Amino acid sequence: EKLIGQPVSLAILCDDGSPAQRHGLVESVRYLGNDGGLHDWQLVFSPWFSLLEYRLDCRIWQDKNLPAILEAVFSLYEQAKGNYRLDLRREYAPLSYVTQFNESDANFVQRWCEQEGLFWYVEHTADKHCIVFTDTVDTLPALAPQSIRFHTQNATEKQDGITQWSSGSQLLSGKLHWRSVDYLAHGQPRETVMPALQAASAPQALERYEYQGQYGWQKQDRGEWLSRVQIEQRESQARRVQGQSGVRQMEAGRWFELTQHPLYERKAAEERQFLLIEVEMFAESNLPLAKERREVPGSLAALFRSVRPEPSGLGVVNKVADTLGVGSHGFFLNRFEGQLHSVPFRSPSEHFKPKSLGQQTAVVVTPSGHEVFTDTLNRICVRFHWDRLSQDGELGSCWLRMMQPSSGPDWGSVHVPRAGEEVVITFLDNDIDRPLVMGQVYGGHKPAWHSSGLMAGYKSKEVGGGGFNHWVMDDSTGQVRTQIHSSHGHTQLNLGYLIDQRGNNRGGLRGTGFELRTDAYGALRAQQGLYLSTWKR
Numbered sequence: 196e197k198l199i200g201q202p203v204s205l206a207i208l209c210d211d212g213s214p215a216q217r218h219g220l221v222e223s224v225r226y227l228g229n230d231g232g233l234h235d236w237q238l239v240f241s242p243w244f245s246l247l248e249y250r251l252d253c254r255i256w257q258d259k260n261l262p263a264i265l266e267a268v269f270s271l272y273e274q275a276k277g278n279y280r281l282d283l284r285r286e287y288a289p290l291s292y293v294t295q296f297n298e299s300d301a302n303f304v305q306r307w308c309e310q311e312g313l314f315w316y317v318e319h320t321a322d323k324h325c326i327v328f329t330d331t332v333d334t335l336p337a338l339a340p341q342s343i344r345f346h347t348q349n350a351t352e353k354q355d356g357i358t359q360w361s362s363g364s365q366l367l368s369g370k371l372h373w374r375s376v377d378y379l380a381h382g383q384p385r386e387t388v389m390p391a392l393q394a395a396s397a398p399q400a401l402e403r404y405e406y407q408g409q410y411g412w413q414k415q416d417r418g419e420w421l422s423r424v425q426i427e428q429r430e431s432q433a434r435r436v437q438g439q440s441g442v443r444q445m446e447a448g449r450w451f452e453l454t455q456h457p458l459y460e461r462k463a464a465e466e467r468q469f470l471l472i473e474v475e476m477f478a479e480s481n482l483p484l485a486k487e488r489r490e491v492p493g494s495l496a497a498l499f500r501s502v503r504p505e506p507s508g509l510g511v512v513n514k515v516a517d518t519l520g521v522g523s524h525g526f527f528l529n530r531f532e533g534q535l536h537s538v539p540f541r542s543p544s545e546h547f548k549p550k551s552l553g554q555q556t557a558v559v560v561t562p563s564g565h566e567v568f569t570d571t572l573n574r575i576c577v578r579f580h581w582d583r584l585s586q587d588g589e590l591g592s593c594w595l596r597m598m599q600p601s602s603g604p605d606w607g608s609v610h611v612p613r614a615g616e617e618v619v620i621t622f623l624d625n626d627i628d629r630p631l632v633m634g635q636v637y638g639g640h641k642p643a644w645h646s647s648g649l650m651a652g653y654k655s656k657e658v659g660g661g662g663f664n665h666w667v668m669d670d671s672t673g674q675v676r677t678q679i680h681s682s683h684g685h686t687q688l689n690l691g692y693l694i695d696q697r698g699n700n701r702g703g704l705r706g707t708g709f710e711l712r713t714d715a716y717g718a719l720r721a722q723q724g725l726y727l728s729t730w731k732r
Contacts, residue, residue, distance in 0.1 A: 198224050203240045204321050207478055207527065209443045210355045211340075218324040220246070220274065227491045235491060242317050243274040244326055247301035253581040254295050257593060260287040261311050265328065268300050275326075282329045287311070288417065292593040294627045296581070298549050306546040312424040314542045316448020327448075332470055332540050338449040343442055345456040359439035360456060367391050367433050371422050372404040375411030378596070385412065389422040392539075393430050408624040428541040436469060436533050445474045445529055450536040468536040477502050479526035502528055551622035555579060556636065561614040563588035566658050569611045570594060575632065577618060595620075597632035613656070616641070645699060657682075667696065684715030 198221045206214040219240035227235035250271070256264050262281050269275040295303045308314065308328070316335065318325045329335070346356040370390045376382055412418035450470045453459055459467045479499060490496035503526055534540060557577035561568035569575055578591030585591035597618075601607045612618055617638050623629040637643045644654050645667075654665035667678040669692070676691035689710040695702030711717075719725060 196224070198238070202322070203238065205240075206321070207443050214321075215443045215446075216319040216321050218319045218322070219243075225493060227494050235494065237493065237495075242324055242326055243272065243278060244301065244315075246272055246274060247304060248299055250300050251297060252295055252300060252303075253297060253579075254584055255579075255582060255592065256290065256293040256295075258289045258291060259293070260289050261307060261313070262287055264290070264293065264307070265304060268304055271300070278323060279326045279328065282327050282334050283313070284329075284331050284334070285312075288414075291413070292628055296549050296551075296627045302546045305542075306544075306548060309428075309542045309544045309546060310421065310424070312420075312427070312541050314540060316446070319446075332450075332536060332538075335448055335450055335470065335536075338444060338446070338451040338471070340444070340451075342452045342454050343440070344454045355440065355442040355444075357438050357440040357442065357453070357456075360436065360453075361438065362436040362458075363434075365433040366401075367393065367429055368401045368403045370402050371426055372402055373407050373411070373418065373422050374404075375407040375409070375418070377410045377413070379410075385415070385418060387415070387418040387422045389419065389426050391430065392426060393433070408626055409629050424541055425544075427539045428543055431534055431538060431540050432543060434534060434538065435472075437531070438533075439528065439530050441527055442529070443478075443527055445471060445476075445531060447471050447474050465537045466535070469533040470536045470538075470540060471531055471533045472540065473532040474529055475531070476529045477527070479503075481525040499526070549627060550625040551627050554633065555620045556617050557592070557620050559612045559614055559616045559618060560585070560589070560591050562590070565614065567611055567613050573597060573599075573609055573611050575612055575618075577620065577630075577632070579620075592630065595630055595632050598634060610655075613658075647699070650699075650701075669696075669701070671701070684713045686713035686715065687711070 201221050203219060203221050205217040207217070209215050219242050221238055221240045222245055223237075223239040225237040227237055229235065247268070256267070259267070262283060265281065269279055293307075311330075313328055313330050315326050315328045318327060327334075340354075344354070344356045345358075345360055347358060368391065370388055373387045373389075375385050377385060412421060448471065450468055452464065453467045453469060456467075477499060557579045560576050560578045572594075574594035574596050576590040576592050577595060578585050582591050597612070599608050599610070612632075612635055616635055618635050619633045620630045621633050623631055644665075645651065649671045650667055650669045652665060652667040654663055656663050662682040664681050665678075667676075667680070669676045669678075671692075674692040674694070676689065676693065678690070678696060679688045680686070687710065689712075691709075692707055693705040693710055695705055
């Protein structure tokens, strides 16, 4: 257990005598047993990024660009400090509202990198490793050696080579058509149409039309970039090469030039240069007993038997062992996947945004000293109950629209929730980055205005004071009445069964009919005339 989280380094002796380093942190340790004086241990080690799988969070970023968000996440990990680099070539605009909800840091970072076109590779040394984030293949280093030949591997060869090679292509859609709607633009749809970059293998009639939900992008160039990333993802996956080799220097995120392959010998240099996307490595130490190790539960013995060539085969076993100078016990082989270096690479979309599973409640927040805070669209800000980072006086969310009983240009109803009130939040298209206020709910700290079930109505409150306006509809059996009341001047219009009402308390009978009263001044004006009568109509 003391090894968990500790740095570990693996060195593989290459054909030129230099070590190929692999460095990481121990993620798991397993004891497999012993055979005489030898003990079998299995270690799994990986880059520090794997730590992000073990931490989940709920938080909100506002008006931060992606590099700033990545740096904020990585700052939470001691192992990441000084061990990553952002080698980016694009300018990244601020993102207005980004939510991480019950989501691991690893999934959060990777889904945003996939969406924005970022990817990463690892630089290894004997005592550390550095993760490099980039957004273009132009920044990726060449493999050393840069040229690798396609050749059968055997003990007489002095250099490692590629022993198996295959390539292929896949049909693609001809264009990607996106649509989104922005309520700030009067509901006008915004669209991007991005044709396939490799048009020869992508008939234009094969269109992918996708709706991206509400306000998927604010500016047209951003929508075009996001759709371009999707096109480049698919085209990267559609033209891949696979191979097998004994080249011990191979690492993902490097490129090399293929030589001595009959299909590529006469092609231009850029058509012989390939980017390594994935490398799976099988290596066995040069201990004399390594090959004869017994199989125990959980060991990799069966896996190595499946990939280890026969002595009469490709000769990879003898070749590597001869380099090590210890007879015929060492073994190395890798399998790799790549693409042309000239084709843009984008990580495939394999990590997804968590979806809202229903409605949530939140508390209305305002700047310090403000009871009500809104804008020209009567939007409000809230703090979700899971938000542990927002401080008092801060606006925990972006501006949120609120559902009203009716709404339209120059007509409708308006009620703006105040500081501390609890509201119900739904999410458009179940998107956690698209909250919408549905209404308000009463809680134990703020009792309902009417709680008997007999009375209904509406009551407002004076901002910064105790005054109010209300409209009461009393449906008590045999005592139906309506009251419109303003606390200013104790001004009322009472209709029906007249009683004295104060708050939730129904007072005694004061008569029936109607009453218009005020403690202030009163006036009746009628330009065309005024008629008062005691005669029944």
